[in-house]
Amino acid sequence: MTALGFLYPGHSGEDDYPRIEQLLGSDIRVELVHTDIGEDAHRVDALREMGSTERLAAGMEQLRLAGAETVVWACTSGSFVYGWEGAQSQVRTLARLAGMPASSTSFAFVHAARELGVRRVAVGATYPEDVAALFTDFLRAGGLEVNGVRSSGIVTAAEVGTWGEEEVLTLARTADASGVEAVLLPDTALHTAAHIGLLEKALSKPVLTANQVSVWEGLRLADRRVNAPALGKLFTREPIVQV
Incomplete structure (x- = not known):
């Protein structure tokens, strides 16, 4: 155990x-x-x-x-x-x-991307733009190339926690960009465990969630x-x- x-x-x-x-x-x-x-x-x-x-x-x-x-x-x-x-x-x-x-x-996130052998990523963030920018800075410091960022501008974790499959899928799709090898969805307030298979099928690439x-x-x-x-x-x- x-x-x-x-x-x-x-x-x-x-x-x-x-x-x-x-x-x-x-x-x-x-x-x-x-x-x-x-x-x-x-x-x-x-x-x-x-x-x-x-x-x-x-x-x-x-x-x-x-x-x-x-x-x-x-x-x-x-x-x-x-x-x-x-x-x-x-x-x-x-x-x-x-x-x-x-x-x-x-x-x-950085270790998981390395595990998958991906470098070019896109980010679908629930956060406001300034906070999402700090995440992309962090990823770049870890050696990843961020080729697109989608910010949803949500201020509270409580609101993020109400999102379901449709909202999560929309976020991932709008974040996806040409040439990226994986899409990253940060925020542990976001329910994603039940949707990962659907997300990867829809985007035809790995999706990493918090x-x-x-x-x-x-x-x-x-x-x-x-x-x-x-x-x-x-x-x-x-x-x-x-x-």
Whole structure:
């Protein structure tokens, strides 16, 4: 049994995690601890506060008691708003507090793209334009080429959490661009676990979503590999061998 730990801000798209756990199989356990979101706003100052050390530290004891072996800060915007170096510092602090391997959703997107061997990507963001721009900056710092960004301008995670299949599919389709190898949908408030197969079929390319890559990152940290076709190409492809 492998227990994966996740710190999840507030309550919006957390339903994805038990769904993903079911798809992974009986020997993977997903432990989710909710952190205090503070002000629900896709605004840089609020997002920095949401990802502060104090808020993350508050959930660590519960994850340790649950037997988690890895921990992922399951929040894209609450990590990339610090920039590449700042997000690395956040993860190092989290690993120290947790006493276990740690990462965040922002790094999970970069690692997942590398796993698939894709470099040219498009982004479909729920965020306002200024916050979406910070995500593209983060991706570029990680070596990805961002060839298109679609911003939905949504201010709160609560609103994002109400989106269903139609809205998610529309976001992915409008974000897709000629020549890109994958479409990325950040925001762990967005329910996507039930739609990944449909998204990849509609776009004919890999689609990486926040909760999907967060769980994959937890597995990567635990040195586990699980075949789960319902979760998209990321969960079926053999790893890229770097030469």
